Amino acid sequence: MAAVVADTIAAYLDHLAVERGTARNTLDSYRRDLRRYAEFLAGEGIADLAAVTPDHLARFLGELREGGPDRPALAASSAARTLVAVRGLHRFAHQEGQVPEDVSREVRPPTPPRRLPKALPVDDVVRLLENTGSEDDPRGLRDRALLEVLYSTGARISEAVGLDLDDVDAGERTVVLDGKGGKQRLVPVGRPALAALDAYLVRARPALAAKGRGTPAVFLNARGGRLSRQGAWLVVQAAAERAGIGAEVSPHTLRHSFATHLMEGGADVRVVQELLGHASVTTTQIYTLVTVTMLREVYATSHPRARG
CATH class of the missing domain: 1.10.150.130 (Tyrosine recombinase, N-terminal domain)
Known part of the structure; x- marks a missing residue:
């Protein structure tokens, strides 16, 4: 028919x-x-x-x-x-038997374009880190340590709030992150992040821990329990608002900024892959697009014959 x-x-x-x-x-x-x-x-x-x-x-x-x-x-x-x-x-x-065959079976939708991750300029990251609240407030010290760790390690938010005290090795300047699929990775931590962590662990965490029932978590909430992902997200949002950053900022923004700034600084994509905990280098290679975009912008504004 x-x-x-x-x-x-x-x-x-x-x-x-x-x-x-x-x-x-x-x-x-x-x-x-x-x-x-x-x-x-x-x-x-x-x-x-x-x-x-x-x-x-x-x-x-x-x-x-x-x-x-x-x-x-x-x-x-x-x-x-x-x-x-x-x-x-x-x-x-x-x-329904209206046509003898389905001629669309082999047709595939177009591949969506790869979106460039949103990263903050370094100056914005610095402002964000410097607007985490008063250092006289235990939560201010905690928030500074959390944001420093996120940017210093490129950790996913679940990995950061999942950190336990035994995962931090201040002497070796490393942390152990529990990534996707139960895979662990050892990631170096910068000195500013370690200093912020030390200040929090010595001057703030004991007061927060006293309100709870005892947990090995590094980052604690106001009740002494492990800080949740939602709680960490609110920390980032509050710091961005205080810093006057107009762009949308989330914990993942710091992860993107970590990777982008490494690539712009000349880091090898394989190294960044290991630091991010990506199973495939293909996932990491999107950051090379960010770097190429930056190079084009610099070239277009700096070379005397770039515009023809």
Whole structure:
């Protein structure tokens, strides 16, 4: 039987709403995406879904990326969502016996662009570290130590709040971090971070620990228990606000800043991979894009013939 495009789209959306319980926002997005697909097919002279070939889908994907008559190009994420809707439509039509085969099965969504991590300039990091509260307040000392450790080691927030006293070796200037998948790694710690840690452990942690039931955690909350990830996030937010940093700052921002500043300083990508605890160097190589971007900016503003 004929699979009239408009009728099949209506039946598919009805199937998603009634049988799959798809959220209204998702349905609205799919409806817009499939309307664009229907307009494309109409422009190709196709009214029956059974007449669609892989070449049609390839051209439609190209239009999503580059735009078409009266239809703008889409961001990679939006193009991927549109293709998901189109593949769902063809799969539905095939399962319902309306078309002999699912021609969209081998079509893959576009690879989204690699996003550059957001890193703070060094001056902003310094301001952040210097705005963690009064050193007369145990929590001020704790917050300074926490932020120094995050930036000095590139630790994930879960790794930082998971630190126990035995994980810190002040003599060797290292900490042991428990990473993803239960993998441990030994990471060096800078002198400023060690000094902040020492000040906290000697002058502040005992007062915080006295309010709890005893825990080996390095970083404690006001009740003497282990500081939570949410608590650490609030510490970073408060310091950023006091420092007047307009950009969005999170604990992960310090991890990105750690890696970016190492790469800009000439560190080998394999070394940064080990420090970050990445299983694959491919994950770390995104920071080389940051460095290349910086080099381009310096070149564009410094070389007398950079602009042609």
